[in-house]
Amino acid sequence: MQRHDVVVVGAGLAGQRAALAAIEAGRDVAIVTKLHPLRSHSGAAQGGINAAVGKEDSVDTHIYDTVKGSDYLGDQDAIEFFCREAGPTVVEMEHFGTIFSRADDGSLARRPFGGAGFPRTIYAADRTGLALLQALYERLGTESFTIYEEWDLTSLVVHDGRVQGIVAFDRRHGDFAAIAAKAVVLATGPAGRIYGRTTNAHSCTGDGLAAAYRAGAALKDMEFVQFHPTALLESSILITEGARGEGGILKNANGERFMSRYAPHVLDLASRDVVSRAIWTEVQEGRGFPGRYVHLELMHLGREKIETRLQEICDFTRAFAGVDPVTQPIPVMPAQHYMMGGISTDLHGEATIPGLFAAGEAACVSIHGANRLGGNSLLETLVFGKQAGLAAAAYAETAATASVTPEDLEGETAHVRAMAARKDGEEPQALRSEMQATMDRYVGIYRSPGDLEEALRRLRALQRRYENVRISETSRVYNLHLTDALETGHMLDLAEVIVVGALARTESRGAHTRLDYPKRDDVNWMRHTIARPGPEGPTLSYAPVAYTRWEPKERVY
Amino acid sequence: MAAARVKVPIEVYRFDPTHDAKPHYDRFELDLAPHTPILTALLQIRADRDPTLTMRYSCRSAICGSCAMVVNSKSRLVCQTPVGPEVEKHGKIVIEPMRSLPVLRDLVVEMSPFWGHYRKLEPHLITDPRHPMPADRETPMTPVEVERFKETPRCIACGACYSACPAVEADASFPGPMALAKLYRFVVDPRDSARQDRLVRIQTEGLWLCLRCHLCTEACPKDVQPSQRIRDLKEMAIAAQGATENGSRHALGFKENLRDRGILNELKLVRQTMSPLAMLGQIPQGLKVARKKPETMRKPPKIQELEQIETLYRELDDAPGEKAR
Numbered sequence: 001m002q003r004h005d006v007v008v009v010g011a012g013l014a015g016q017r018a019a020l021a022a023i024e025a026g027r028d029v030a031i032v033t034k035l036h037p038l039r040s041h042s043g044a045a046q047g048g049i050n051a052a053v054g055k056e057d058s059v060d061t062h063i064y065d066t067v068k069g070s071d072y073l074g075d076q077d078a079i080e081f082f083c084r085e086a087g088p089t090v091v092e093m094e095h096f097g098t099i100f101s102r103a104d105d106g107s108l109a110r111r112p113f114g115g116a117g118f119p120r121t122i123y124a125a126d127r128t129g130l131a132l133l134q135a136l137y138e139r140l141g142t143e144s145f146t147i148y149e150e151w152d153l154t155s156l157v158v159h160d161g162r163v164q165g166i167v168a169f170d171r172r173h174g175d176f177a178a179i180a181a182k183a184v185v186l187a188t189g190p191a192g193r194i195y196g197r198t199t200n201a202h203s204c205t206g207d208g209l210a211a212a213y214r215a216g217a218a219l220k221d222m223e224f225v226q227f228h229p230t231a232l233l234e235s236s237i238l239i240t241e242g243a244r245g246e247g248g249i250l251k252n253a254n255g256e257r258f259m260s261r262y263a264p265h266v267l268d269l270a271s272r273d274v275v276s277r278a279i280w281t282e283v284q285e286g287r288g289f290p291g292r293y294v295h296l297e298l299m300h301l302g303r304e305k306i307e308t309r310l311q312e313i314c315d316f317t318r319a320f321a322g323v324d325p326v327t328q329p330i331p332v333m334p335a336q337h338y339m340m341g342g343i344s345t346d347l348h349g350e351a352t353i354p355g356l357f358a359a360g361e362a363a364c365v366s367i368h369g370a371n372r373l374g375g376n377s378l379l380e381t382l383v384f385g386k387q388a389g390l391a392a393a394a395y396a397e398t399a400a401t402a403s404v405t406p407e408d409l410e411g412e413t414a415h416v417r418a419m420a421a422r423k424d425g426e427e428p429q430a431l432r433s434e435m436q437a438t439m440d441r442y443v444g445i446y447r448s449p450g451d452l453e454e455a456l457r458r459l460r461a462l463q464r465r466y467e468n469v470r471i472s473e474t475s476r477v478y479n480l481h482l483t484d485a486l487e488t489g490h491m492l493d494l495a496e497v498i499v500v501g502a503l504a505r506t507e508s509r510g511a512h513t514r515l516d517y518p519k520r521d522d523v524n525w526m527r528h529t530i531a532r533p534g535p536e537g538p539t540l541s542y543a544p545v546a547y548t549r550w551e552p553k554e555r556v557y
Numbered sequence: 558m559a560a561a562r563v564k565v566p567i568e569v570y571r572f573d574p575t576h577d578a579k580p581h582y583d584r585f586e587l588d589l590a591p592h593t594p595i596l597t598a599l600l601q602i603r604a605d606r607d608p609t610l611t612m613r614y615s616c617r618s619a620i621c622g623s624c625a626m627v628v629n630s631k632s633r634l635v636c637q638t639p640v641g642p643e644v645e646k647h648g649k650i651v652i653e654p655m656r657s658l659p660v661l662r663d664l665v666v667e668m669s670p671f672w673g674h675y676r677k678l679e680p681h682l683i684t685d686p687r688h689p690m691p692a693d694r695e696t697p698m699t700p701v702e703v704e705r706f707k708e709t710p711r712c713i714a715c716g717a718c719y720s721a722c723p724a725v726e727a728d729a730s731f732p733g734p735m736a737l738a739k740l741y742r743f744v745v746d747p748r749d750s751a752r753q754d755r756l757v758r759i760q761t762e763g764l765w766l767c768l769r770c771h772l773c774t775e776a777c778p779k780d781v782q783p784s785q786r787i788r789d790l791k792e793m794a795i796a797a798q799g800a801t802e803n804g805s806r807h808a809l810g811f812k813e814n815l816r817d818r819g820i821l822n823e824l825k826l827v828r829q830t831m832s833p834l835a836m837l838g839q840i841p842q843g844l845k846v847a848r849k850k851p852e853t854m855r856k857p858p859k860i861q862e863l864e865q866i867e868t869l870y871r872e873l874d875d876a877p878g879e880k881a882r
Contacts (some may be wrong), residue, residue, distance in 0.1 A: 036668070038714050039621040094695040097682040097748070099703065099710045106697030124710065130620060131710060172661065201616040204858040235594075237618040311711075315779075316618060319637050322592055429604045473609045475573050477662045481608045 001404065004030040004146065005396040007166055007181035008389070009153050009208055012040035013129070013381035014360025015187030016136045018349075022185075023143045027396050030146040030179065032153060034203060034483075037137050041189050041201040042360075042381060045129025045318075046240035046312065047113060048121035049382075050375035051086035054110060057118040059083050066376060066552045069115045069271050070369025071510035073221065074528060075546035078347045078365045082376075085383045090122055092381065098135040100124050111245040111309075113374045115271035115557065118358045119245075121375040125310045126240050129378060133553075136382075139524055148179070148476055152483055153207045156184060156215040156356065163215070163355035164402035167412045171483065174476030178404040183392035186212055186343060186351075186358040187385060193337035193487075194495045196436035199231050199238040208362045210490030212343045213497065218352040218533045220344035220364040220543075222494070223501030224512050226372055227445050228337030229275035233293050235320050239313055241374040244268045246309055248298045250279065251329070252287040258294075263557040267275050270557035273371045273511045276334040280445045283333070295329035321553025334445060338377060340368040340369030340511065341501075344530060344543075349388025355395065355402075359388035366528065369545075370510020416471070419485055419509040428485040431462050435488070435495055438462075448515045452503045459499060460537070463492050497538045501529045504540055522552050559717040562588045565640045566649040567598060569610060573662050580660070581608070582651075591641025595633075595650065596624055598640055610666035619778055623713035626664050627653040632720040632776040655720035657729075671719050674732040678740045678759075685750035696748050709742040709786060711779040718783050721776035724768045731766040732759075734773035734783030744793060754788070755799040764790060765804020806830045816870050819860030823853045 006022040007547065008015045011033035022029045031037070052062040062083040067074055096098060096211045099121050113121040124131035148173045157165040158177060165180040191206025192198040213219050229250075230239040244250075246251040249268050252258045262278040263270035270278075283292050298306050304325045307314055310325070317330050342364035349357040360381040367380060419425075442455035466489055473481035507521035508514050526545050531538040565587045572580035585602050596614055603610050612635075613623040619637040626635050629647045632655060644651045658666035691694045718734035719725055732740075740759060741853045742750050764787070773783040791808065800806045810829025814822055827836065827843075847854045860866070 035615060035623070036672075039623050041614055041616065043713070044616050044618065044620045088693070091693065091695055095682075095690050097746070099706055099742075099746075100695075102698050102700050102703050104700060107697050108695050127620070127711065130713065135712070141676065142681050201621060203615045210877070312620070319619065319639075320594070324692065427608070429608065431605070475575050475609065475611075475662070477573060477575055478611045478665050480603075480611055484608070490724070 001180060001182040002030070002108040003402070004028050005181070006030075006183045006185065006392045007032060007179055008185040008187060009033070010040070010187035010189060010360070010362065011035070011037035011147070012042035012187065012189055012360060013132055013136060013378065014042075014192055014362070014385035014388070015376055016140050017382050017385030018185045018187055018357075018359055018389030018392065019145060020136070020140050020143065021386045022393040022396075023145055025390060027393045030148060030181070032148045032151050032166065034150060034171075034207070035151050036149060038133060040133060041228045042378070043130040043133040043203055044201060044238065045378050046126045046238060047242035047245065048111060048123035048128045048375050049090060049132070049378040050113070050116070051090040051122055051379070052083065052118070052374070053087050053090070053108065053122075054118060054120065056326055056536060057120055059086070061117045062086065062120060063257060064550060065085070065116050066367065066373055068553075069371055070367070071520065071555055072522070072550070072552040073224075073369030073528070073545060075365065076368050076550055077546045078546040079367050080548060081347050082367045082380065082383055084215065085529070086379055089379060089382045093132055093135055096135045096139040098124065098131050101130065111242055112269060113245050114241050114269045114275065115373045116375070121245065123242065125308070126242050126310050132378060132382070140189045152486055153188065153211055153278050154412050154486060156211050157404045158215050158353060161354065163353050165404040165408070166211075169410060169482065169486070171478050171480075174479055176409055176416070178409045180402040180404045182396035182399040182402045183355050183357060185349070185392050186356070186362050186389050187360045187388070189360040190339045192336050192339070194435065194491045194498070195439045196433075197231070197236045197440050198336040199228055199236055200336070203490055205487035206362075206494045206535065207487065207490050208358070209343060210493050212351060212356065212358065213371070213493060213531070213533055215353060215356075216532060217356055217488070218344040219497055219529050220341055221335065221366055221370075221501070222339070222341035222497045223505055223529060224370050224511050225336060225342035225443070225498065226272055226338035226340060227276040227334040229272055229279055229334050230296050230330075231335035231337070232317065232330040233291070233331040233333055237316055237320050238337065239296060239316070239332055241272070243296060243298060243310055243313055244297075247301050248296055248403070251295045251297055253289045253294075254280045254287055256287070258282050258287070266557045271371055271555070272337075273513075274557055276445055279332075279334055281329060289331065293331045293333045296332045297329045298325045299327060299329070302311065310410065311332035314524055320452075326402055338372055340364065340366070340370065340372055344528075345388070347384070347387065348391040349384055350391055355399065357388040357392045357395075359384040363388075370512060416482065419469055420471045420474070422468065422470035425468045427472075428464045428469055428481070428488040431466055431469065432484070432488045432491070435459065435462055435492060439495055443502065443545050445550060446513050446515055447502055449503065452499055456496070456499045456503065459492065459496050463476060463496065497531045500538045501531060501540065505529065561590070563591050563641060563644060565589050565598060565644055567602070568649060568651045569599070569602070569663070570653040571610075571663050572660055573609075589640050592639045593641075594636050595628060595638045595640055595643070595652070596636040599635060615866045620713060620714035625655055625715040627655060627719040627720065632656070632717040634715055634717065634778040637778050650857070651728065655716055657720060657722070657725045658716070668716060670729065671716050671733065671735070674736040675714070675739060678732065678736050678755075679751070680739050680743065682746065682749050683751035684748065688750065690748065698747060705745040706742055707786065708779070708781045709738050712738055712781045713779055715778065717776045717778060718773035721772045723770060723772065724766050728766055730763055734787065737764065737767070737790060738781050738782065738783040740746050741790050744790065746852045753797055756794045759790065760794050760798060760802045764794060765802055765807075785874070787852045803830050803835070816866065818857060819863045819866045820857045822856055824856070
């Protein structure tokens with residue numbers, strides 16, 4: 001039986017930052033991760049990290065932009081804390097060794113980003129996530145801790161109302177193991193693979209979210225799903241907002257710069273929900289290209305700028321779309337990109353079960369509210385990763401010894417043995433594909449009650465079929481079929497929570513757009529959705545939005 | 558955007574240590590658009606044909622570094638390699654696990670030798686406590702200083718270079734291209750204070766085992782150009798410490814030796830490379846060579862066009878930037 005003070009699940013930026021904070025606080029820390037830390041999806045973040053460090057900019061403007069971007073669903077106290085931490089966080093990452101792009105005077109270079117009043121997004125070409133991930137991993141590498149690599153989280157162990165450890169599957173050796181921990185930090189990232197059309201990596205299956213939910217922790221605001229305006233047409237590979245930050249423009253099939261109709265002031269650099277809806281509308285109304293897409297044009301920026309500041313984008317579009325952005329427009333459509341919702345936490349990363357903490361995209365503090373601004377997610381991983389690590393360390397310092405029992409382990413293995421013993425049954429991959437098709441078709445940018453009800457009906461049918469899922473693979477070494485089955489089960493639970501929340505919220509706010517309720521409704525709906533597991537699926541309750549200084553106003557860009 | 562489909566024969570290396578005594582290849586045939594990434598083809602096999610096909614993959618956009626494999630004998634990221642050109646060139650696609658790393662199952666390899674070399678180079682900023690970084694603000698760094706990193710920050714640690722490297726295959730103590738490119742990244746970092754130590758240390762820890770074949774640069778999916786950075790490290794190491802190792806003495810000796818006569822004087826090259834004591838150990842080998850190829854034991858005549866060689870050397874010595882390092 002393994003035992004640690006603090007177990008961090010997930011080794012992206014949030015998980016690593018949490019681990020570093022807990023180690024520095026003197027705790028014995030272990031990281032459990034299904035990928036080598038440098039393979040984490042944090043590394044795929046392209047555009048940058050926001051910090052109001054410029055002379056003309058101010059922390060207050062960053063706070064205001066984030067509150068407005070959230071469509072007034074973000075908690076203003078958390079957003080204030082978050083934006084104040086931005087400068088020190090970026091400086092710390094620079095001191096850890098991050099190689100940022102620089103201005104001529106030697107300071108950190110900044111680029112404009114959507115929904116921001118000033119050029120506030122600090123970047124490392126168009127691979128900012130990778131640059132931060134490398135530096136943090138290298139800094140963390142100087143500390144001593146345990147890592148369980150290529151382990152899948154399967155469940156949390158809760159005894160006496162407190163989280164006391166985890167159960168996980170060791171892919172390499174084919175064993176389940178229980179790890180006792182006084183505090184558990186979930187930093188497992190998003191569940192973007194609920195959708196077929198997503199910019200997310202294959203590994204983004206919401207394992208931590210599902211484990212927390214099943215253990216009875218509250219999930220918050222799960223119906224708010226961000227669609228990134230510019231994903232490559234077929235593969236849905238992300239084309240950074242930085243491409244528009246550097247001057248890229250969107251055009252429809254008539255050659256019109258259509259954003260002038262939707263966001264007359266800031267055009268292509270409106271908030272992501274606004275731009276995604278605009279593209280969707282253009283295509284729906286017949287102004288898209290055949291095959292349903294629009295163009296992102298960079299050609300006018302010139303080869304030099306494209307190839308240096310958008311180097312990865314150049315490679316991506318050349319390799320994955322056969323398009324050279326120096327001479328040709330890039331075919332793009334919106335795709336699922338980010339989950340504003342997550343495991344409900346306070347601004348110290350504390351979830352709703354004692355001993356449980358969460359950070360990064362898996363968590364919902366909430367600072368993004370109904371719509372996240374570009375450049376705020378990398379910042380979130382680091383700011384709240386650190387907070388969660390500190391809080392978990394403090395909790396573990398005084399917590400009683402944690403215990404996990406053989407029964408905790410037996411519960412998981414019995415479940416898997418049953419899946420493996422079935423001669424006939426459902427293939428996990430088939431269930432996953434149907435779930436993805438359902439979410440793509442019925443739970444997209446624009447939502448209608450009919451579509452959402454149909455999605456719910458289909459998802460529940462898939463959940464019933466999942467009870468009969470089978471693992472046909474018998475090997476004990478890297479049994480990915482077992483991983484597929486576990487992940488698919490996680491995502492089916494989370495997809496249901498998204499749809500139930502979306503059906504209940506009879507308003508349009510940020511990324512949640514209801515065709516039958518096109519307006520924001522602050523009287524009834526300026527509140528967070530809280531979902532917990534019930535006997536008949538998720539049960540919803542609502543919590544107030546923390547409010548300090550910023551009155552809700554209509555959002556115009 | 559609909560493209561014609563082509564028949565894609567794929568042969569995949571299979572080995573499961575729990576069932577198989579030895580590896581075999583499974584053959585699949587798919588109908589795919591030519592620009593389909595090989596990863597997509599493999600995932601299609603997993604979904605529709607054989608869920609036991611085992612490999613690492615995650616981002617599918619050449620940024621996580623999970624899916625390096627050997628494709629028709631070349632180390633590549635399968636997410637970034639389309640099927641069409643491979644089939645056109647080779648008639649089929651043969652997928653094998655990366656080389657020089659033990660196979661755990663199918664296309665999944667043990668990466669710990671690769672990571673071990675990386676960790677051994679102390680891949681983190683080492684700062685001088687006497688010159689702390691500015692408190693509360695970033696360390697100033699000009700765009701010109703950022704350019705000195707060249708393409709090394711793009712490295713995604715996929716291991717394709719390690720798999721492609723014949724020096725790694727021949728000698729497991731060679732750190733490999735990725736680790737050395739990473740070392741370069743720290744050596745040129747103006748914030749790092751261990752430059753001299755790093756350069757001195759690497760002279761005896763494998764720098765000179767690089768064969769300069771450039772296969773790493775060819776394999777790198779992110780254009781990091783490890784072989785060019787290894788060359789830079791060699792120059793910087795000699796500048797920092799002098800030619801203290803057989804490898805560095807051999808490099809300098811080679812240069813001088815060729816300048817003399819325009820053709821290698823191999824006997825002299827041995828003297829230029831090795832210490833007298835080490836040469837004693839080479840006597841048996843020398844006698845063997847003398848018997849088989851006596852011409853190598855004689856001083857070769859100067860070539861006729863030696864003037865041209867001298868001009869070349871002058872131009873290279875005067876080339877800007879090279880000596881500045």
